[in-house]
Amino acid sequence: MTTETLDSVLLQTDFRDLELFASGKVRDVYQIGSDHLLFIATDRISAFDYVLATGIPHKGQVLTQISLFWFDFLKELVPNHLVTANVSQYPAEVRKYADQLRGRSMLVRRAEMFPVECVVRGYLSGSGWKEYNASGSVCGIKLPAGLRESEQLPEPIFTPATKATTGHDENISFEHMSQLVDPEDARMLRDLSLAIYKKAADYARQKGIIIADTKFEFGR
Structure with a gap:
């Protein structure tokens, strides 16, 4: 289930049978098992550290494709946390949301973040x-x-x-x-x-x- 407008602006995810790990200014993150996370780029707008009330259609898909490009371009300089962005390779409990995840999500390895x-x-x-x-x-x-x-x-x-x-x-x-x-x-x-x-x-x-x-x- 998602919260969307008729203009296909995804402002918030609500996958009730998945464990929400965090919800940031733009991305929602779900825990997948003990070692992986599911990153979803919504269409929320963050400006000057504030989240605005409206979104931009397909913004999350654009952000995700840009991220995937740079991860690939820079992979010889620095490793990254990406496992796959191919929804067909996601765990079964995640694949049922494929229509909402395709193009705007990534399955990644968990890491201890530097603060x-x-x-x-x-x-x-x-x-x-x-x-x-x-x-x-x-x-x-x-x-x-x-x-x-x-x-x-x-x-x-x-x-x-x-x-x-x-x-x-x-x-x-x-x-x-x-x-x-x-x-x-x-x-x-x-x-x-x-x-x-x-x-x-x-x-x-x-x-x-x-x-x-x-x-x-x-x-x-």
């Missing part, structure tokens, strides 16, 4: 621009004076944030991050995030797309 969001910025915009205007730095990283909004940075920078289940995420320094996770893990996450961003941004640039900044979440 931080790994943000990389190649351009000065959003909360980074606001912080730069106030202090001349972003997440403790001093930047050259006189930069303009949305200007490309000399080099991409790693600007982590706390991971909030509700409300606003908070930008933090790398030193603060190193107190939340093991310092060696913090360095590994920073270096990996920068490497992923650079590879993805280089590819996107060839297609006429600018990835101004992006966020990664890691587990193990």
Whole structure:
């Protein structure tokens, strides 16, 4: 069962015989056995850390296909949690919802999440621009004076944030991050995030797309 409008906007899932693990700003997650999760991208809109009342038809399907592309593109650089997005390969108790899951869901391996969001910025915009205007730095990283909004940075920078289940995420320094996770893990996450961003941004640039900044979440 799902909650949908006549325009096929999926705002909320309600698979009553599956165990709901979490419901985020955009995705609903169900527990499948002890080792797997079912990720479902709804059509909810999240802006500035708030979920809006209306959705966009098929937004979840678009998000899922983008995720699948990047998982495949980056798989030689970093492993991922994807098991399959082919609904016919899902467990039997899940396949009965195939019409609602096709194109917008993924079966993934469970992982222990690092409690931080790994943000990389190649351009000065959003909360980074606001912080730069106030202090001349972003997440403790001093930047050259006189930069303009949305200007490309000399080099991409790693600007982590706390991971909030509700409300606003908070930008933090790398030193603060190193107190939340093991310092060696913090360095590994920073270096990996920068490497992923650079590879993805280089590819996107060839297609006429600018990835101004992006966020990664890691587990193990």
